[in-house]
Amino acid sequence: MLNDLEYFEPETISDVITFLAKHGKDTKLIAGGTDLLVDMKKGKVKPKYLVNLMKIPELSHIIEDGGGLRIGATTTFREIEESKLIKEKYPLLFEAARAMGTVQIRNMATIGGNICNALPSADIPPALVALDAKAKIVGQSGERFLPLEEFFVGIRKTALESDELIREVHVKSPPAGSGTAFLKIGRTASDLATLNVAVRVTLENNGACKEVRVVVGGGVGPTLIRSKRAETLLEGKILEEPLIEKTAREVSKELKPRPTSIRASPFYKIEVSKVLVKRALMKALGRAKAGEDR
Amino acid sequence: MKKEIEFTINGKSRKLTVKPNELLLNVIREDLGLTGTKYGCGTGECGACTVLIDEEPVLSCLTLAITVDKKKVTTIEGIGTDENPHPLQQAFVETGAVQCGFCTPGMILSAKTLLDKNPNPTEDEIKRAIEGNLCRCTGYIKIIEAIKLASVRMGGRRK
Numbered sequence: 001m002l003n004d005l006e007y008f009e010p011e012t013i014s015d016v017i018t019f020l021a022k023h024g025k026d027t028k029l030i031a032g033g034t035d036l037l038v039d040m041k042k043g044k045v046k047p048k049y050l051v052n053l054m055k056i057p058e059l060s061h062i063i064e065d066g067g068g069l070r071i072g073a074t075t076t077f078r079e080i081e082e083s084k085l086i087k088e089k090y091p092l093l094f095e096a097a098r099a100m101g102t103v104q105i106r107n108m109a110t111i112g113g114n115i116c117n118a119l120p121s122a123d124i125p126p127a128l129v130a131l132d133a134k135a136k137i138v139g140q141s142g143e144r145f146l147p148l149e150e151f152f153v154g155i156r157k158t159a160l161e162s163d164e165l166i167r168e169v170h171v172k173s174p175p176a177g178s179g180t181a182f183l184k185i186g187r188t189a190s191d192l193a194t195l196n197v198a199v200r201v202t203l204e205n206n207g208a209c210k211e212v213r214v215v216v217g218g219g220v221g222p223t224l225i226r227s228k229r230a231e232t233l234l235e236g237k238i239l240e241e242p243l244i245e246k247t248a249r250e251v252s253k254e255l256k257p258r259p260t261s262i263r264a265s266p267f268y269k270i271e272v273s274k275v276l277v278k279r280a281l282m283k284a285l286g287r288a289k290a291g292e293d294r
Numbered sequence: 295m296k297k298e299i300e301f302t303i304n305g306k307s308r309k310l311t312v313k314p315n316e317l318l319l320n321v322i323r324e325d326l327g328l329t330g331t332k333y334g335c336g337t338g339e340c341g342a343c344t345v346l347i348d349e350e351p352v353l354s355c356l357t358l359a360i361t362v363d364k365k366k367v368t369t370i371e372g373i374g375t376d377e378n379p380h381p382l383q384q385a386f387v388e389t390g391a392v393q394c395g396f397c398t399p400g401m402i403l404s405a406k407t408l409l410d411k412n413p414n415p416t417e418d419e420i421k422r423a424i425e426g427n428l429c430r431c432t433g434y435i436k437i438i439e440a441i442k443l444a445s446v447r448m449g450g451r452r453k
């Protein structure tokens with residue numbers, strides 16, 4: 001079962017930072033516990049101290065602010081899925097949150113935990129990267145912002161120091177003319193992604209592609225992959241199906257699935273990525289044209 | 295480092311001393327003797343250990359007991375009795391939605407949350423509400439029928 005440990009329930013962020021500064025190396029922060037407790041049950045991690053973040057009011061919120069959104073680290077997936085604001089203005093986050101886990105898991109799991117656990121198959125990170133999100137990190141030396149794609153440095157490895165935590169995620173509101181889509185393939189409803197794709201297409205008034213993000217996750221490398229090829233191939237162009245199909249093929253060349261992945265072979269992932277990326281781009285393009293996402 | 299927690303279980307306030315590494319599932323089954331809540335996988339996949347915390351379905355196998363201090367916990371024992379079953383319990387029995395019964399407590403608690411919020415759900419909404427509860431016996435069809443029947447009896451659904 002779980003190892004013996006000491007448990008703390010701070011009510012402020014500064015109490016967490018003070019604790020981490022002293023005991024960071026022996027401490028695990030716990031939010032929803034849906035990753036951490038599974039790891040602890042398997043004996044993969046044995047923290048001496050457990051610090052619960054769920055009783056800290058200043059960590060849980062969804063706030064619209066200066067052309068963007070600030071989501072507190074302990075906001076649950078269920079809260080994201082049920083937020084009217086997110087559904088209307090950030091449908092990409094709604095789709096990604098809804099594709100995650102089960103009702104029970106979404107009631108427990110937090111956005112901060114999903115990011116900090118840094119699994120390359122996590123569902124919310126690709127959507128956040130497609131919206132150019134930043135993590136607001138706080139620690140002993142103050143606060144810093146990091147673009148989310150730089151936050152992930154390897155499988156289950158992040159840019160966090162041992163005295164730091166994620167306080168918030170900042171998301172820019174998609175520019176006018178944007179359409180987005182999130183698609184996921186998994187073995188069952190509750191499974192982690194075999195492959196997931198988040199796409200944002202932003203069109204100019206003349207219909208040309210102003211900006212695009214194609215972000216692929218699901219164990220296609222040590223971290224998610226923001227495709228540079230897609231950006232080079234599509235930005236400035238009028239998007240049509242043959243170009244999108246070609247782009248999807250190019251994106252698949254950037255993926256490096258591990259041969260040891262338990263969910264699918266590298267061959268399968270690469271073949272399926274071509275279909276999934278194409279579908280996501282077509283869907284996002286359709287939505288951008290229809291002016292559905294704003 | 296033990297700690298005393300005070301929480302509501304099935305409408306009654308309880309004080310208990312727990313160790314910080316104790317799981318809510320074990321406390322419910324062993325300390326409180328409420329064995330309706332089941333231990334299936336222990337890793338969040340099956341939903342057999344579902345309980346309601348503050349009216350929302352969560353997994354007691356991945357919840358530390360110490361974190362439910364001051365919260366409201368509901369198990370299957372808290373929503374009806376043999377003499378006076380909840381309409382969902384009655385409908386599950388009548389419809390044949392129970393075979394071995396291992397998934398039933400969690401399934402009913404998930405369904406109850408759905409019907410409390412959405413008295414007249416579509417079939418898709420029912421399926422989504424129970425996506426986190428695996429059943430190895432029934433094939434789900436009878437379970438969906440039972441939830442529809444309960445929804446009618448609870449006044450939500452037109453026949």
Ligand SMILES: Cc1cc2nc3c(=O)[nH]c(=O)nc-3n(C[C@H](O)[C@H](O)[C@H](O)COP(=O)(O)OP(=O)(O)OC[C@H]3O[C@@H](n4cnc5c(N)ncnc54)[C@H](O)[C@@H]3O)c2cc1C
Pocket residue numbers: 028029030031032033034035036037038053073074099100101102105108109110111112113114115116117121122123124160164165166167190191192193337338339
């Ligand atoms: C059955 C099941 C199905 C799942 N399905 C999916 C799925 O479909 N898609 C998906 O993406 N994930 C899935 N997961 C994984 C998991 O639920 C998510 O990653 C979840 O978001 C983790 O959040 P949490 O709050 O539970 O994190 P916890 O388990 O509490 O913490 C995870 C890690 O992050 C650290 N941490 C938490 N918050 C912070 C913070 N603010 N700052 C710094 N560090 C922090 C913790 O110390 C810990 O190391 C599933 C898990 C289970 C058990």
Ligand code: FES
Pocket residue numbers: 332333334335336337338339340341342343344353354355356
């Ligand atoms: S026992 Fe908790 S989900 Fe299976």
Ligand code: FES
Pocket residue numbers: 391392393394395396397398428429430431432
């Ligand atoms: S009735 Fe046996 S698992 Fe559902």
